[in-house]
Amino acid sequence: MKRRHATLSDIAKALNVSASTVSRALHDSPLIRKETKDSVIAMAKALNYQPNQQAIGLLNKKTKIIGVIVPEITGYFFATAINGLQDFVENTGYKLIIGQSNESFDQEAKLMETLSLARVDGLIISPTSETTSNIHLEKFRESGIPVVVFDRDCPNFLSDKVFVDDYEGAFQAVDYLIKTGCRKIAHLGGPANLTTCRCRKRGYLDALTQNGITPDPQLILEVPGFTPDCGEEIIRDLLDREAIPDAIFAVNDAVAIGTMPVILEKGLRIPQDISLIGFDDEPYSQYFMPSLTTVWQPVYELGLLSGRILMNHILHSPEEYDYRYELLKPELIVRQSSKPLV
Amino acid sequence: MKRRHATLSDIAKALNVSASTVSRALHDSPLIRKETKDSVIAMAKALNYQPNQQAIGLLNKKTKIIGVIVPEITGYFFATAINGLQDFVENTGYKLIIGQSNESFDQEAKLMETLSLARVDGLIISPTSETTSNIHLEKFRESGIPVVVFDRDCPNFLSDKVFVDDYEGAFQAVDYLIKTGCRKIAHLGGPANLTTCRCRKRGYLDALTQNGITPDPQLILEVPGFTPDCGEEIIRDLLDREAIPDAIFAVNDAVAIGTMPVILEKGLRIPQDISLIGFDDEPYSQYFMPSLTTVWQPVYELGLLSGRILMNHILHSPEEYDYRYELLKPELIVRQSSKPLV
DNA sequence: TTCTTCCATGCAAACCTTTGCATAAATATT
DNA sequence: AATATTTATGCAAAGGTTTGCATGGAAGAA
Secondary structure (H helix, E strand, C coil), X not given: CCCCCCCHHHHHHHHCXXXXXXXXXXXXXXXXXXXXXXXXXXXXXXXXXXXXXHHHHHHXXXXXXXXXXXXXXCCHHHHHHHHHHHHHHHHHCCEEEEEECCCCHHHHHHHHHHHHHCXXXXXXXXXXXXXXXXXXXXXXXXXXXXXXXXXXXXXXXXXXXXXXXXXXXXXXXHHHHHHCCCCCXXXXXXXCCCHHHXXXXXXXXXXXXXXXXXXXXXXXXXXXXXXXXXXXXXXXXXXCCCCCCCEEEECCHHHHHHHHHHHHHXXXXXXXXXXXXXXXXXXXXXXXXXXXXXXXXXXXXXXXXXXXXXXXXXXXXXXXXXXXXXXXCCEEXXXXXXXXXC | CCCCCCCHHHHHHHHCCCHHHHHHHHCCCCCCCHHHHHXXXXXXXXXXXXXXXXXHHHHHCXXXXXXXEECCCCCHHHHHHHHHHHHHHHHHCCEEEEEECCCCHHHHHHHHHHHHHCCCCEEEECCCCCCCCCHHHHHHHHCCCCEEEECCCCCCCCXXXXXXXXXHHHHHHHHHHHHXXXXXXXXXXXXXXXXXXXXXXXXXXXXXXXXXXXXXHHHEEECCCCCHHHHHHHHHHHHCCCCCCCEEEECCHHHHHXXXXXXXXXXXXXXXXXXXXXXXXXXXXXXXCCCCEEEECCHHHHHHHHHHXXXXXXXXXXXXXXXXXXXXXXXXXXXXXXXXXX
């Protein structure tokens, strides 16, 4: 039961006017007589007319599509950021095409190729942990397509950028641990190629030194990924040593949670023997026993703001554009996996 | 530094041939001489030619875009389904536009309007818990756009459908509880408007009766949503009664996990006093203490298969089409929140 | 040589919308 | 009454691609 979509000239023929008149009438042009407008609008409704976006796009070289590339979509973090983005975009008439790079540079490059072919009007991207080159991004910018980089930075690439202040979050967390009496604080850091992980590590180090504690290289570890498995594996190593830490600051909640069963299994208590702090405030983190102390990030806002900034750039792209740099503030959420302040 | 994208006629002019020749050459038409082809291909590469999808789409009335509507995107379930879908679509040249209805019928209808305007070539949808009418879906089908309904059914709507066998999963879970000695099994069911929830409840009831246990209406509750909060709230009610159950079968993992702190807080042990089973096998479920027994669903495959079926319908749409109905098999994952078999 | 056949290419229409310019009719001005 | 102005509409081009049909030339056949 396929039937053609109604077009402008369908309406035109039905009313014995020209397509241009119909077009103008539907755009409420002052050139058109009131009665003509009314009959056109009525007929458009009757025929269930929907303007053909492809034809319009062809004419003004716009697709009203925004491309989004994230490392993965199934995790809480990026899913929530996309959520914010969606909510922002919803009423703008723009649509989102989402791709996930699976932390692979090749996939990322391929996705950008696809999005370029689809002629997206703008791109919002959080690069993979493998991404060290900006050539693919530069290509985008050269063709005049606005890009917003969010959460993870692409150093040396010039564009709008929206991040969370990871340094600050990490600093607060570790500072809190020290204030509750911890001294041998281990850090389970993430892939060092990611700016987020480097910032968190810097926050960790600075919190230590500013409190007069010399960082112990033995206690600074790196997990290869962001899953509980990674935490589980690395904590076994750590706890097999002679001197065990009295606190752990993990790169994210998932890694922290992976360590919990192992710690408890060894007969150690959380937080009495080992305090534990994560990062992200994932929905389940408060339901663990003990509930997980963590650093909350304004992820939804991260997505929303990225969308707003991109849209602004798309709509009022002036020749001289000042790239924006936004740093959102995280917040320490104290729960039961860390000791209370004295 | 905006510069126009190269077009067919740019290549044509550069080589002193016509645009049609260029088009045919790039499509490797047998009508074109080998040398001509070679020079065209070389020039296309030199000018970084990318065919304009909008122009092509305008001509053959295709957008190569698939619309996806899910109730929410931040949860593990739908995010993973979308993941499977993405992976399938990736190499087909099709793109995905994803919208979330937030369990609101109005938002769902509005999204469908947007997708219809965007002229998507097909739609994959999991309806909201509010959706009781199919008018918006029928409109889609009438304009000849293939639709695949997945996970949650829209009864009386004729289309391809891909589901998980919720009945079977629930039956297995409850049957297992009975076999491990539980008799007073409570069910924390989800919104009864959803087919998935109704199927799980039926599985629960049938498992009871087939094992000679008369269902106790007192033990059959309904949560308003799918979050841990909902579980937390309802379990307080349940445990305040005189006769407490010896097992709980929750509509999903999130609800089950919400009950855990409350149960333990009351001094009850899991599974010795109360066995607990969820549904979904969310990534964190195995990291709780005790780890959660649950019903795993082939979610990734659900998305993948939905994509495959839709694509098949789009590409070889015959006049007489037999709608497909697929039922994927879930699997009980026994962990520590339920007693072992004797 | 002349006619046929085939090969390689070009022309133009179609897809649908928007918009500058032209035109026709109606009204206002002198 | 004749000209100037306004008002409402139509024409045609442009945007980039595909494709049926026409055309030009060259090679083959008679």
